Amino acid sequence: MNIVVFCPSLIGDTVMATPVFRALRRGYPQAKLTAVLRPNVAPVLDGAEWFDETVFFHPHGKLREHRATAVVKRLRSERRDMAVLLPNSFRSAWVAWLSGVKRRVGYDRYARGLLLTDRLPPPRDAAGKLLPCPIVEYYLALLRLIGCPSDGVRLELATTAADEAAADEACRALGVSAEQGIVCLNNGGAFGPAKSWPNASYGILARRLAEELGVSVVVLCGPSEREASRKIAELAGHPRVVSLADQPLSLGLSKAFVRRASLLVTTDSGPRHFGAALGTPVVSLFGPTRIEWTRTNHPHAVHIYHPVPCGPCQRPVCPLGHHDCMTRLAPDRVFEAARRMLAGRRGIVPSLQPGARENSWRPG
16 A cells, blocks of 8 residues: 655654554554655654655745645556545645546545545534644544544654754753753744744743853744843843754754753744653643644643733734733743743652643642
8 A cells, every 4th residue: 555644744743643653653564654744744754653754845945856846747647546644735635636546535624625535524613613623633533534543642752863962962052951851842833933032031041041040041942032042041141051053953953952852842833842852851831822723632741821912812922912911921930930841851840740640730
């Protein structure tokens, strides 16, 4: 059997699809599994062994071989028995149909129903409005449609030897010691600036973590976040707070640092899901986005948010211009959550233990 999986276009969504990848590999052990995904997202899956082949697809990519025409030609070169479409886009269904894939499985959204052979309606309320549904469960429902069993909602990632070597070199270059623990900080994300916590708030948090708890603090970043990462370390003004901004950046480097960290403090962006998939405790800072969509079922995670009348608005830029949902989230609250999580990590009974599932903390 030859199965094609059209993967999500975002880093975090791809991590949340890993239970689907694992289930397909176990459910069809003799099948050839092909991943169709964006080149910039592909390193997320490095080190995993679910797929036999990777086809890069970016409809607006610089390279012609990554665009739809080339991808269709490549997929048509072999008989493809089934395509599992995790993105909701019309384009993914259109490419699968043009590629001659016999069975095309996906959600009936965005007028693409006629392009699918196996259609699943998205969850809606009585008025027809989309219901918030954790993306992990949303993806797994497609497997039930085709009769493929899953083994649960656990996220899973791996690092490669090259990823770990890059992290070792960065630690040496930056003078990071893991003796007292490493806390990784992550800000921003592809969604838009509305998810970001102020650099000044991260700077205050980083300094307190280093000064009061004695940990090393590493500020992660992607290529477009270098300046913000540098600024956070600069505002912290502490020798144990460093930024990866001037290191050779990669998703693998970020994964390796999250894997070895005692704690990750992050906005609701892709690296947040690295923590759940690699077993690292996570404190997530939520503002404009709904927690219900992206629950990771991580047993060592807490969510902090400051409720506002206008949120969560699901907008990439604050439509009212004040960004209160994030700017009014106090560093003291985040530090206290981090302190409690680290206390539990070190075997000390904290004043508030994280629950068996993710918790949401609001002002008391």
